Amino acid sequence: MMQRKPRLGSMAARPTGQWVRDDAYPKESTPVPWRLMTRSDLREVHSISLQVHTANPEDPSVFVERLRLYRTGCLVLEPGDKVSGYVISHPWRFKVPSKLNAHLGQIPRDADTYYIHDIALPESARGQGAGTEAVERLADKARRAGLATLSLVAISDSTRFWRRQGFRAVVDAGLAATRASYGSASRYMVRDL
Secondary structure, three states, X not given: OOOOOOOOXXXXXXXXXXXXXXXXXXXXXXOOOEEEOOHHHHHHHHHHHHHHOOOOOOOHHHHHHHHHHOHHHEEEEOOOOOOOEEEEEEEEOOOOOOOOOOOOOOOOOOOOEEEEEEEEOOHHHOOOOHHHHHHHHHHHHHHHOOOOEEEEEEOXXXXXXXXXXXXXXXXXXXXXXXXXXXXXXXXXXXXXX
């Protein structure tokens, strides 16, 4: 006799003995496959950058330098055998975001924020929780480093995503020159930890 699989919305017993629809229970989520970036990932990372940031390209040397300066802040999303997203982040100075496509030289000793330079996910990798998972990993990293905020420059239409992650826009005339390198729609944003 062949057993039927329950249909979505079929009834299931709660531990209390009450019956509820089985789709009322949250589905178990699988961990998002973020891992540390390596030099061998840089070609794919740059390719994703050009795909995602058509109006804001960065030179491959920027990625090489960030990986050299702060490897633990550079992650790639690899759900299979192909990189499908990346994160570039590092400790930095509050309200002093780095200019787009610029080298840092070094991570400042007096860093007082954890700066998210980029989370890049092509359209095919969005909507699966990878961006939110990355932000939470970075928030944990910042807390462990004793930093009280996450900061970033939101570009294009990403402001809504960042607001959902707990960020707020900071208006400061001193940020205008740096923000200009990211485009007129950019916003400096902060999340308190």
